[in-house]
Amino acid sequence: MASIHDSELKRILQEYGINAPQISLIRHNENLTYKIIDTSLQHSYLFRVHHPITKNMEGLQHTKEGVHCELALLQDMTEETDLIVQEPVQTHSSQLITKYSFIADQSIYCSLLKWIEGRNLQREDFSNRELVTKLGVQLAHLHKYFKGLIHNDITQSRPHYGRNKNENMLAHIYKGVEKGLFRGHEYDIIVQTVELIHSRLFGNKENADDWGIIHGDLNMGNILVTEKEEIAFIDFGLFGYGHYLLDVAMGALNTTPETRDIFLKAYFGNTTYSKDILLIVEGFMLISIMGYYANQMENEEVHPWIRERMPLLCKLHCKPFLNGESILYNF
Template sequence: MDDKLAQLLREYGIASPEITLLRHNENRTFKVTDTSNGTDYLLRVHDPITTNLAGVQHTRHGIESELQLLRIIAQKSNLVTQVPLTTFSNQLVTPIEVDGHQHNCSILRWIEGRNLTLEDSATADAAYQLGAQVAALHQVFDAYTEVQREDRPDYGIRRIEQMLTQIRRGVELELFSPDHYATVEKTLTLIADRLKSLSPQTAKQGIIHADLNMSNILVTPRGEFVFIDYSLFGFGYRLFDVAMMALNAPKETREHVLKGYFGQESLTQERYAAIEGFMLSAVFGYYAFVMEHEAAHSWIRERMPLLCENRCKPFLNGERIFLSF
C-alpha cells in the first residue's frame, strides 16, 4: 500500500514522502513528511473502519464539499484550519485502490499540536474561548452557501431514528439488555419530541461540525485552539456543536462555554434542556458509530448500564444533567 500512496503523493508534488499511519476510524489517516524539505501533511484515505461510519460524506462530491469548506474557513475567518492541497491537474480528490476496493484520497496541510484535554478548558477564560470559537465557526458556515444538502449527512430528527436502529444491534450482539435499550429508546424519543416543539431561536439549524470531541481539537505550541476533522460536517441543530463543546470542559467551567457561544444572549431553561438532550445525543452517536466495531464491544458492555442509570434515567425524570457528565 505504501508504494501506491507514494505514487499518489507524487501527483501532489511530494516526491520523497515518509508515510506513517496515525489511525483508522472514519478514515485511514497518515502523517506524510516530505523528506526533501521537511514539510508535513495529513493524508486521508476515505475508508471507514465500520459500516456505521460510512455515508454520503465518503463520496467524491461529499469529500469535495468538505475541502471547499476548509478553503472558506481559511479565506473568510481568522480561524486556523487545515488547508487542502490540489494535484498538478488541480484536483482536490484522487482515487486509490486498497484491498481490491477503490477509495478517494485527500491531502491537507499539517498543523502541529496535541489533543485538547480537560485541563486545557479548566479555566473560565479557556472555556469561554472554546465557546466563542464555535460561534465564530458557525458564522463562517453561514457564508458557505454552495454546499448541496444531498452531499452531506443530516443530523436532524432522522438521525435519531437511525441511531436507534444502530444501537438496537447491541441487544442482538448481547452487549446490553433489552431493558437498557428500552431506556435508550425512551430517552432519544423524548429528545426528538422536544425538538419538535422548540422555539425557532433555540431550534436554529444550519451547517454544523458535528464531531467536536477532544481528539478533533488541537492545542498548538502557541496555545491556540484549532478545530480539525470536518469529515462528518453536515446539516443539523447548531446547539449540537455547542453541546459537544460543553462536554469538553469540566463541570466547574462548563457554563463558560455557553457564555462564550451566546455572548449577551440569555441562557433560557429551554436552551439548557435542549443542550442536555444534545449532550446525550452526542454520546449515543458515538455508541451508534462503534456498535459494529468489535474492539469497542467490551467498552460498550461496561458503559451502557452506567449511561442508562446515571444519565438517561435522571433525564427522563426531569432532572438537570448539564453538570453530571
C-alpha cells in the same frame, strides 16, 4: 482495509508533488489517516483515505461529492476567515481529490491537507479558564461564518443531523441487544430518551434559524491548542447540516462541570440562554454519546466498554433526564 501499502501510498503522494515522503499511520476511524512529511522540503501534511473502519460509519461524507464539499469548505474558510483550519492541497492537475482502487470494481477517495502544529485538547486544560473561554468564543466564531453560507449543496452531499439520523442510530444501537452487550429494557430507555429529545427539537417551537452547517464531531481529538495557545478545529470529515446546539453540546461535554458555564457564557456572549436551550444542550449531550455507541457497535474491540458503560448511561443520565432532572453537570 487496515492500511494502504506504502508503495501505493507513495504513488498517490507523487500526484501532489511529494516524492520523498516519511509516512506514519495515525489512526483508522471514520477515515484512515496518515502524517506525511515531505523530507525534501520538511513540510508536513495529513493524508486521508475516506474509508471508515466499520461499514455502519459509511455515509454521504465518503462519496466523491461529499469529500469535495468538505474540501471546498476548508478552502473557503482558509481564504475568507482567520480561523485556523487544515488547508487542502491540490494535485499537479489542480484536483483536490485523488482516487485509490483497493479492489477491481470499487474506488475510494483520498485527500491531502496541510498539517497544523499543535496538541490535542486535554482534560487538564479545563483548569485554564482562559482556554475554556477561547473554546466557546472560537465555536461562536465558527458558527457565525457557517450562518452566512448557502446550504443547498451541503444538504445534498453531506450528513443531515436530524430525526432520520437519530432513528438510524437507534437501529445500530439495537444490534447491541442482539449481540448480548446490554438488555432490551436498557434499549427501551434509550428509545424513550431520543423520543423526548425529538419532542423538544421538532415541536411547535422549532426555529429554522437554529439549524445550519455544523462541525458535527467536536470531541477533544478534533480540537487543537497551537503553540500560541490558540484554538483550532480540525477534522471536518463529519460536517453537515444540523442544529447548532449539537456542536455546543459536544463542546460542553469536553469541559468539566466546573467550567461548563464558562464555556457556555463564552459561546453565547451577550445573548441570554434560557432553560429551554439548556434542555436541548443536555439532549444533544446524550445524542453525542449514543452516536459513539452506534458507530462502534460493529467494532468488537469496543464491546467490553459498551457492555460496561451502557447500563451506567441509562442509570446516571437517561433516567434522570426522563424524570425531568437537569443532567448538565452530570458528565
